Amino acid sequence: MPHVLLVDDEVPLCESLTYTLQKEGYTVTTANDGHNAIKQFHKQVPDVILLDIMLPEVSGMEVCWRIRAFSDVPIVMLTAKDQDIDKIWGLEAGADDYVTKPFNTRELLARIKAVLRRRSGDQPS
Secondary structure (H helix, E strand, O other): OOEEEEEOOOHHHHHHHHHHHHHOOOEEEEEOOHHHHHHHHHHOOOOEEEEOOOOOOOOHHHHHHHHHOOOOOOEEEEEOOOOHHHHHHHHHOOOOEEEEOOOOHHHHHHHHHHHHHHHHOOOOO
């Protein structure tokens, strides 16, 4: 079962998305701030991270930079920041994908599968 680290300070979103991900066969760990996200990452390295940008304590961008300093785990930004410059900064900070809120759940699941597939090298021919 792939392990997802879901980092968002919106508790209802975390609960809803956790339920959906678990239903799809993922193991989910949540963190509601940047500091706890880094702590959870070191506790059990996930297969993919869903990361909000606007977090208390340590921003999602900072979390992304810190994790990128030593890991290539796939990171999907999941955020309300929808300006082009925000997307560019997120991708340049090391994110593998960028999804804006509100989002289509099926599309998010497809993007998670895509980054996991790329990481495992299981590319269709």
